[in-house]
Amino acid sequence: DVKVTQSSRYLVKRTGEKVFLECVQDMDHENMFWYRQDPGLGLRLIYFSYDVKMKEKGDIPEGYSVSREKKERFSLILESASTNQTSMYLCASSAFTARDTEAFFGQGTRLTVV
Amino acid sequence: QKEVEQNSGPLSVPEGAIASLNCTYSDRGSQSFFWYRQYSGKSPELIMFIYSNGDKEDGRFTAQLNKASQYVSLLIRDSQPSDSATYLCAVNRRSGYNKLIFGAGTRLAVHP
Numbered sequence: 001d002v003k004v005t006q007s008s009r010y011l012v013k014r015t016g017e018k019v020f021l022e023c024v025q026d027m028d029h030e031n032m033f034w035y036r037q038d039p040g041l042g043l044r045l046i047y048f049s050y051d052v053k054m055k056e057k058g059d060i061p062e063g064y065s066v067s068r069e070k071k072e073r074f075s076l077i078l079e080s081a082s083t084n085q086t087s088m089y090l091c092a093s094s095a096f097t098a099r100d101t102e103a104f105f106g107q108g109t110r111l112t113v114v
Numbered sequence: 115q116k117e118v119e120q121n122s123g124p125l126s127v128p129e130g131a132i133a134s135l136n137c138t139y140s141d142r143g144s145q146s147f148f149w150y151r152q153y154s155g156k157s158p159e160l161i162m163f164i165y166s167n168g169d170k171e172d173g174r175f176t177a178q179l180n181k182a183s184q185y186v187s188l189l190i191r192d193s194q195p196s197d198s199a200t201y202l203c204a205v206n207r208r209s210g211y212n213k214l215i216f217g218a219g220t221r222l223a224v225h226p
Binding site for chain 2 (some may be wrong): 005
């Protein structure tokens with residue numbers, strides 16, 4: 001059974017804190033993604049990675065950074081958390097194939113910044 | 115212009131009817147198109163994908179792709195209350211590395 005696991009289901013942090021969201025997949029997938037999901041806006045891509053130590057910005061990278069030191073792990077870092085980063089964060093992974101790149105999602109982390 | 119656009123809904127259909135969900139995309143270089151279903155409080159899960167013009171059927175679901183019009187749709191036949199969810203259209207941008215971009219989703223409500 002495929003599995004993408006996010007380290008926390010719920011998280012409450014204070015403004016200005018450095019926040020780490022961790023994601024681990026056990027499918028040996030090349031691609032990993034971080035999205036945030038807000039009502040009415042759908043899933044917006046923050047960053048994705050196609051290989052160890054490789055990363056590319058998505059559509060909303062400002063205020064975030066990522067780290068991929070091992071193939072199975074992809075971390076999202078909020079350098080200095082702000083209230084407008086309160087959101088649901090979803091990690092996903094997919095294989096590097098030609099067309100049918102199904103993405104498998106973690107259970108999500110609901111982050112509240114106060 | 116958003117890269118992937120969907121009507122947010124809600125789309126309300128009676129049980130047993132056909133639900134039609136639509137999606138347009140702006141990047142003509144897009145290669146593959148996906149429909150995900152997301153129940154409230156859950157993560158998205160794949161229903162089906164399509165990459166050739168025309169129709170693709172899988173049980174009660176049919177995906178339709180028209181690359182000339184940059185349009186992809188999902189038909190759900192014999193809609194059931196259990197189909198009530200948000201349906202997300204996603205596009206594989208393929209600008210180098212399988213960058214999956216989602217629309218905002220259409221909320222479907224199937225009423226008995």
